[in-house]
Amino acid sequence: MARQTAVEDLIATYPRRRPALPAAQSASYVEHYRANRSGDRGLSRMVVKLESWMHRRVAAGAGQGSILEIGAGNLNHVLYHPNARAYDAVEPFRQLWEESPHRQRVRRIFASLSEVAETERYDAVLSIAVLEHLTELPGMLARAGLLLAEGGTFGAGFPSEGGMLWGLAWRSTTGVEYYLKRRLAYGAIMRHEHLNTAKEIIALLGYFYQRLEVSRFPLPFAHLSFYTAVIARQPRRDRCRALLACSEHIGEPAHE
Numbered sequence: 001m002a003r004q005t006a007v008e009d010l011i012a013t014y015p016r017r018r019p020a021l022p023a024a025q026s027a028s029y030v031e032h033y034r035a036n037r038s039g040d041r042g043l044s045r046m047v048v049k050l051e052s053w054m055h056r057r058v059a060a061g062a063g064q065g066s067i068l069e070i071g072a073g074n075l076n077h078v079l080y081h082p083n084a085r086a087y088d089a090v091e092p093f094r095q096l097w098e099e100s101p102h103r104q105r106v107r108r109i110f111a112s113l114s115e116v117a118e119t120e121r122y123d124a125v126l127s128i129a130v131l132e133h134l135t136e137l138p139g140m141l142a143r144a145g146l147l148l149a150e151g152g153t154f155g156a157g158f159p160s161e162g163g164m165l166w167g168l169a170w171r172s173t174t175g176v177e178y179y180l181k182r183r184l185a186y187g188a189i190m191r192h193e194h195l196n197t198a199k200e201i202i203a204l205l206g207y208f209y210q211r212l213e214v215s216r217f218p219l220p221f222a223h224l225s226f227y228t229a230v231i232a233r234q235p236r237r238d239r240c241r242a243l244l245a246c247s248e249h250i251g252e253p254a255h256e
Helices: 002-011 023-027 029-038 042-062 137-147 164-172 174-182 187-193 198-208 237-245
Strands: 066-070 086-090 108-110 122-128 148-159 209-218 225-235
Touching: 002 198, 042 122, 042 148, 042 209, 042 225, 066 137, 122 137, 137 148, 137 198, 137 225, 137 237, 148 198, 164 174, 164 225, 198 209, 198 225, 198 237
Parallel strands: 066 086, 066 122, 086 108, 122 148
Antiparallel strands: 148 225, 209 225
């Protein structure tokens, strides 16, 4: 009961407010975001290679039935499901996916999770590097739970935000590169982007789903990992419905 109360107190901290970016960083934010996600060269290429662990782990827990990806970005996760019966995606940033070479393999693309019909059912709902960004995380997890077919899974990969190794990693790599290029502190970007820690995400998943399988990379410890992946099963639909019945928990578009 104490644990449930603690999670309910956590839910009360949502929706969260995204800190505004300083003007200097706001001006170059879209350029930085696109370069960071492209993986074309330098450090971004190395980051994309490391993130492939999340893609593989989440894909292994999803199977090849009907799939909904939340925050699909440039559709780079589609490759991990070559035999999916149907693949839908939620991604409001049209510029990321409209020229993707994987576009033809996606059946439907929604601008918001709220556009997905309540009667729709998926064998797997998943997200990669998305949950840490959301201002309304509980609403999204609850909505996902109600969209799962019987026996379906919710799979998510995300940075081990709040952990020692993750904090050290971005400060000594992306943070240094960003400062050398712009003479600006990368911490402002991280505070703007990452609103939820790995610990909070796992706690909320445990509230809305009965069974969790948690794995981390490269070591199985919160403070010695770069990334965390969770495969969640058996949604607590009563809690999902109760949460969504509250007007302040209506979900939000997701992005990667």
